[in-house]
Each structure stands twice: as C-alpha cells, then as structure tokens.
Amino acid sequence: MNQEMIVPYRQDFIQEDGMLFVRTEGIPPTMIKAPIILAGLIIVTAAIPLQNSFSSTKTLDLIIFQDGSTHVFSLIEIDPLEPDFTVNLFGNSIDNLVAVGENDFLLYTKTTGSSTLVETFGSSTISIDYDTHDLVSKEGRIWTFSIQAPSDYTLLMPQNSIIVGMSALPQNMELINEQTKLSFLNGPNEINYILGTPTSSQTSSSTSEPLDNSLIFIGGAIASAVIIGIIFLRKFQRTSKKIETTQTKTESIETPDPETIFQLRPNLREDDKEIINFIFNNGGQALESELRKKFLQPRTTMWRAVKRLERQGIIEIVKKDLQNLVKLKGGLEEEQ
Amino acid sequence: MRAITSFCLLALVVSMVFSGIPISVEAQADPNILLKIASQAQKQIETQISNQQVSDEVQKLFEEGSAEVDSLKDSLENDDISSARNHFLSAMKIFKKISQMILERPTVGTAISVSNTAYSLSSDLERMVKFLSKLKTIAEKHDSGIDFSEIDRLISITKSNIYDGNFDETKKNIVQIKRLLSDIKTTLVAQANESKTARAKDFAQKHLEKLANLIEKVKNLEGIDPSQIQEAERILSEAKNLLSDGNTDEAFNLLRTLSELVKKLRS
Structure with missing residues (x-):
C-alpha cells in the first residue's frame, strides 16, 4: 500500500458530489443556481492546491562533496491518512539514510534498490536525508553531475569547483563559504565541473594580474627543486624495490581470499564479486584500466564500482604512474 | 447581475486553470547569473589553454565560446533574455567540449594523488559530520541520553589529521567514527521502536474507522458483489480484534489487505 492509493479516492469523491458536471447545464437559464455553482467552484479552486500538496516534494537540497558523493535533503508533504510512503531515491548506492517525521521523530525505513518505504503513521510532512554515490561521474578530470529532478532544487557545488558546462538555466546563484549554490527548476540537468587544487585555484584567480619577475624566478627555482626531488625519490624507490620484495610477499599473504571477503560482505553485487576474483587472481592488485579492459566497462562505470568497493573497505586505490592501482586490503573486518 | 456572475465564473475557471500550471512560471532567473557562470568558465578555460600547447581546433572553439559570451553580454545589455539564454547554453556547451579535449591529461601525478586522498577523506568526514548532526537533533529532541563526547573528540582529531596530511591515521579514525555512528543510530532506532507501537495502534484505529465508513458507502452502490462486502467486513472485524489484542503488526497486514x-x- 502506498501513497498512490489515496488519489483515486479523492477524484472519486469529487465525482460523487457531481456538482460541477451535473448542475452546470441548468445554470445559464436559471440564475438562481448561480450562487451554488459559485460556491462549488470556490471549493474546487481551493481544493486544487490542497490536492497538489499531497505527496509533493516541498524542498530538495543537494550538496556535492569533493569526492563526487552527494548529500540529498528532501522535505515531502504526504497524506497523513496513509500508514507508509514510498520515496524514490537518486540512485542505488545509498548511505546514511534517515527519515524523520513531524517533531523530529525517527521513522522506520526499508530501502530496496532506488526506493525506500517509510512508515509514516499519520505524519503529514517527512524529511529524508541520505548520501548517494550515483549522481556524479568522472571522466578524466571532468566531473559530471546529472539529474532528472522531480521538483525545483538547490545545488551546493564542492569547494574549489569550477563549472565548465551546464545544460539547464540556473534560477539563482549565491556564494556560501566559498561554495557556489545554484537554484534550478525541475527537469533534466547536467553540470560539468573540474576541481582545482587550492594552489591552482589561487593561480587562476591571479592570472589577470601581471606577475613580478622575482616571483617567477623563485617559483621556477622551487619547481626545479621539486622535479629534482621527485627524480631522486623515484631512483631511490627503484633501488629499494628489491629489498622490499620480501616485505610485499608477506603483505600479499595477509590479503584475504575472495571467499572470506564474500562472507564478511554478504551483500556484494555479482559484478563486484567478479572484480574481486580478478584482482585476487592477479596477485591482489590490478590497474583500473586493466579492470576496464577485462570487464569491458566504460571508465565511469568501473570508477563507480571501484569506489563502491573502496567504501566497503575491501580495496584501496593507490596512484601509480598517473594510473589508479586497485589493491585488495588486508585485515578486513565484519560490517557493523 | 448576469454579467457579474459570468465574470466571477470566468475568473474562477481561469484561476483553476492557472493553479494547475507548474510553479516554474513564477520563478524568473536573474539573467546576470548566466554571465557570471559563463565568464568564470571562460576564464578557467583560458587559463588552461594558456598553460599548455593546444590544437588549432581547441583555439578556434575557444574563440567561438568567447564570442558567445560576448553575445550573451550584449543580449543582457539589450534586455533580450531569450537570446541571452541561448548564448549561455551555447557557450557552456562549447566550454564543456574544450574541457573534454584539453583536460584528459592530468598534470602533476603526485600532487593529484595527494589531493584526491585528501578530497576523499575530507568528503567522508563531511558526510559523517552531517549524519551526526541529524542524529544529534533527533537524540536531543527526544532526550535519548546518548553521550556524543567520544565521537565529537574523534571528529576533532580526524580534522587535525587531515589538515596535517596524516592520511593513514585519518583512515583509522574514519572507521571508528563509522562504527560509533552506526551504534548511535541503532540506539535511536531502538528507542523509536518503543513508542512506535503506540503510534501505530492509534493510526490503525483511525484508519480502520475510515475504511469502515467507506465499506458502508460502497454497500449501497449498484453492481457490487455482496460476497466481497462480506469479506471486507470480516477482515475489518478481524483487524479490530487483533488491534485490541495488541497484535499491531498482524492488524497492519490486514489493514493493507x-x-x-x-x-x-470503489473502482
């Protein structure tokens, strides 16, 4: 049983009264009935906004974090006569879901896929808070936020983000703690942005100003020192690699086997299990590009899968030669 | 009199029609926002392409994008909002294309690696702080007596660790915070369940009364199968009995049926 049930009741109720459609035929010749029609129309007019207000999203606020996850806050008006209400969520990968009724009363929820059933028990307003990992994807350095919004919404962009593409027209924009907050109307939208590191955003903000020659010289010297440092570090790592091989061998022994991982994480998806099996058979680590080739998955899909496994503490992502190296983590513990 | 009535009727019908139209008509965008966003994107792209060698195609696209920003500015000065919107969307489309062409190659590997880890960990922490804040509100509202000092202390330490670049320690802290959050939520859910039964019973009683009235209404309608009415009345009676016996879950199942x-x- 859900919210949709009550709507036909309301429509039927109006039809049963029959004031609109039965009596209007007799109105023009007999003006005596005009006040009755007027009263009926006033009631109907007043009722329309009320009907619209049932199970409608009153507020939708989204906050994008720097790792691409999104916090969703939604305030929904519902029919107080229904015992439960099904809320459609933005995606399947949901964390930290809390549904609260009037007076901040914690409501019981049961999430299945991309929807959650909330036991409302007479609440006329509920608020839902959750984090989703399915609204933002990443390709290269470009992050893309995509949404099909059921209502008007606000969107707080991450810090140091620079918008480089947008498919819908924003209604408002304001700056909150150095973060851009945008307002949009309901409907589809896609926003492309990049994240600048704190240093790069500072550079970009000062590019219009002429640079002092001494600053360029100092900057150049620092950059050269950093590059030389990196070269030395890499050479040192290469020479010390041989010594470390025995240590890495012991580390690989500590990596749990897939069966143990599946027992500790019983709710894993089948495709994620295949990824784990592949990494395990590959010596406990694999490049993300190798995973893409193996499973013929696009970059964003594999990125999401890898992030999902990272969130569950199964793998860790390490940068290696500008690529993502995915490693099985040791010491996996049972989920709380 | 006839004219007044007709006018009132017309006004009401018009208001009924317009009240059904989505509110989008009410909201008017501040057109200057479009110029701000497009200019920021233009500036960013300009910085990027000035720092690396780009193809003629990219250069040409950038000029096209810049021309769209100029046209956007002109349209706004002439109060031509419709044209401004088109120029904005065109400019953003071009800038997105350029970004895809020039931003594929990451710049400094180690810097990106460190910032990615920092972003990921600080985002984890931010999400948890937000979740904790929600749980605190619920707990305080209902005098749950939960002690938040340990988790507050851990969050403070984690913030310092992220600031100091101590990522290994931060990862451990985050696991601990996750556990504490999970415990707090479990406690709150358990407390909420204690009063849930009373609320559910109250709600079920009201709902059953409503359904009883509806059955009475339907009874007198033509073409209704009497056996179905009997079945509805049987379920109603059974649900009431279950409710009075305190078997709320079973009563709810029958209530749904x-x-x-x-x-x-009724259909």
Whole structure:
C-alpha cells in the first residue's frame, strides 16, 4: 500500500458530489443556481492546491562533496491518512539514510534498490536525508553531475569547483563559504565541473594580474627543486624495490581470499564479486584500466564500482604512474 | 447581475486553470547569473589553454565560446533574455567540449594523488559530520541520553589529521567514527521502536474507522458483489480484534489487505 492509493479516492469523491458536471447545464437559464455553482467552484479552486500538496516534494537540497558523493535533503508533504510512503531515491548506492517525521521523530525505513518505504503513521510532512554515490561521474578530470529532478532544487557545488558546462538555466546563484549554490527548476540537468587544487585555484584567480619577475624566478627555482626531488625519490624507490620484495610477499599473504571477503560482505553485487576474483587472481592488485579492459566497462562505470568497493573497505586505490592501482586490503573486518 | 456572475465564473475557471500550471512560471532567473557562470568558465578555460600547447581546433572553439559570451553580454545589455539564454547554453556547451579535449591529461601525478586522498577523506568526514548532526537533533529532541563526547573528540582529531596530511591515521579514525555512528543510530532506532507501537495502534484505529465508513458507502452502490462486502467486513472485524489484542503488526497486514479490497470495490 502506498501513497498512490489515496488519489483515486479523492477524484472519486469529487465525482460523487457531481456538482460541477451535473448542475452546470441548468445554470445559464436559471440564475438562481448561480450562487451554488459559485460556491462549488470556490471549493474546487481551493481544493486544487490542497490536492497538489499531497505527496509533493516541498524542498530538495543537494550538496556535492569533493569526492563526487552527494548529500540529498528532501522535505515531502504526504497524506497523513496513509500508514507508509514510498520515496524514490537518486540512485542505488545509498548511505546514511534517515527519515524523520513531524517533531523530529525517527521513522522506520526499508530501502530496496532506488526506493525506500517509510512508515509514516499519520505524519503529514517527512524529511529524508541520505548520501548517494550515483549522481556524479568522472571522466578524466571532468566531473559530471546529472539529474532528472522531480521538483525545483538547490545545488551546493564542492569547494574549489569550477563549472565548465551546464545544460539547464540556473534560477539563482549565491556564494556560501566559498561554495557556489545554484537554484534550478525541475527537469533534466547536467553540470560539468573540474576541481582545482587550492594552489591552482589561487593561480587562476591571479592570472589577470601581471606577475613580478622575482616571483617567477623563485617559483621556477622551487619547481626545479621539486622535479629534482621527485627524480631522486623515484631512483631511490627503484633501488629499494628489491629489498622490499620480501616485505610485499608477506603483505600479499595477509590479503584475504575472495571467499572470506564474500562472507564478511554478504551483500556484494555479482559484478563486484567478479572484480574481486580478478584482482585476487592477479596477485591482489590490478590497474583500473586493466579492470576496464577485462570487464569491458566504460571508465565511469568501473570508477563507480571501484569506489563502491573502496567504501566497503575491501580495496584501496593507490596512484601509480598517473594510473589508479586497485589493491585488495588486508585485515578486513565484519560490517557493523 | 448576469454579467457579474459570468465574470466571477470566468475568473474562477481561469484561476483553476492557472493553479494547475507548474510553479516554474513564477520563478524568473536573474539573467546576470548566466554571465557570471559563463565568464568564470571562460576564464578557467583560458587559463588552461594558456598553460599548455593546444590544437588549432581547441583555439578556434575557444574563440567561438568567447564570442558567445560576448553575445550573451550584449543580449543582457539589450534586455533580450531569450537570446541571452541561448548564448549561455551555447557557450557552456562549447566550454564543456574544450574541457573534454584539453583536460584528459592530468598534470602533476603526485600532487593529484595527494589531493584526491585528501578530497576523499575530507568528503567522508563531511558526510559523517552531517549524519551526526541529524542524529544529534533527533537524540536531543527526544532526550535519548546518548553521550556524543567520544565521537565529537574523534571528529576533532580526524580534522587535525587531515589538515596535517596524516592520511593513514585519518583512515583509522574514519572507521571508528563509522562504527560509533552506526551504534548511535541503532540506539535511536531502538528507542523509536518503543513508542512506535503506540503510534501505530492509534493510526490503525483511525484508519480502520475510515475504511469502515467507506465499506458502508460502497454497500449501497449498484453492481457490487455482496460476497466481497462480506469479506471486507470480516477482515475489518478481524483487524479490530487483533488491534485490541495488541497484535499491531498482524492488524497492519490486514489493514493493507482491506485497503486494497476497498479500493477495488470503489473502482
């Protein structure tokens, strides 16, 4: 049983009264009935906004974090006569879901896929808070936020983000703690942005100003020192690699086997299990590009899968030669 | 009199029609926002392409994008909002294309690696702080007596660790915070369940009364199968008995079945 049930009741109720459609035929010749029609129309007019207000999203606020996850806050008006209400969520990968009724009363929820059933028990307003990992994807350095919004919404962009593409027209924009907050109307939208590191955003903000020659010289010297440092570090790592091989061998022994991982994480998806099996058979680590080739998955899909496994503490992502190296983590513990 | 009535009727009909139209008509965008966003994107792209060698195609696209920003500015000065919107969307489309062409190659590997880890960990922490804040509100509202000092202390330490670049320690802290959050939520859910039964019973009683009235209404309608009415009345009676016996879960199951049946009868 859900919210949709009550709507036909309301429509039927109006039809049963029959004031609109039965009596209007007799109105023009007999003006005596005009006040009755007027009263009926006033009631109907007043009722329309009320009907619209049932199970409608009153507020939708989204906050994008720097790792691409999104916090969703939604305030929904519902029919107080229904015992439960099904809320459609933005995606399947949901964390930290809390549904609260009037007076901040914690409501019981049961999430299945991309929807959650909330036991409302007479609440006329509920608020839902959750984090989703399915609204933002990443390709290269470009992050893309995509949404099909059921209502008007606000969107707080991450810090140091620079918008480089947008498919819908924003209604408002304001700056909150150095973060851009945008307002949009309901409907589809896609926003492309990049994240600048704190240093790069500072550079970009000062590019219009002429640079002092001494600053360029100092900057150049620092950059050269950093590059030389990196070269030395890499050479040192290469020479010390041989010594470390025995240590890495012991580390690989500590990596749990897939069966143990599946027992500790019983709710894993089948495709994620295949990824784990592949990494395990590959010596406990694999490049993300190798995973893409193996499973013929696009970059964003594999990125999401890898992030999902990272969130569950199964793998860790390490940068290696500008690529993502995915490693099985040791010491996996049972989920709380 | 006839004219006044007709006018009132017309006004009401018009208001009814317009009240059904989505509110989008009410909201008017501040057009200067479009110029701000497009200019920022233009500036960013300009910085990027000035720092690396780009193809003629990219250069040409950038010029096209810049021309769209100029046209956007002109349209806004002439109060031509419709044209401004088109120029904005065109400019953003071009800038997105350029970004895809020039930003594929990451710049400094180690810097990106460190910032990615920092972003990921600080985002984890931010999400948890937000979740904790919600749980605190619920707990305080209902005098749950939960002690938040340990988790507050851990969050403070984690913030310092992220600031100092101590990522290994931060990862451990985050696991601990996750556990504490999970415990707090479990406690709150358990507390909420204690009063849930009373609320559920109260709600079920009201809902059953409503359904009983609907059955009475449907009874007198033509073409209704009497056996279905009998079945509805049987379920209603059983649900009431279960409720008075304190078997709320079972009563709710019957309540749901009854709602479906009444809905079927009314259709």
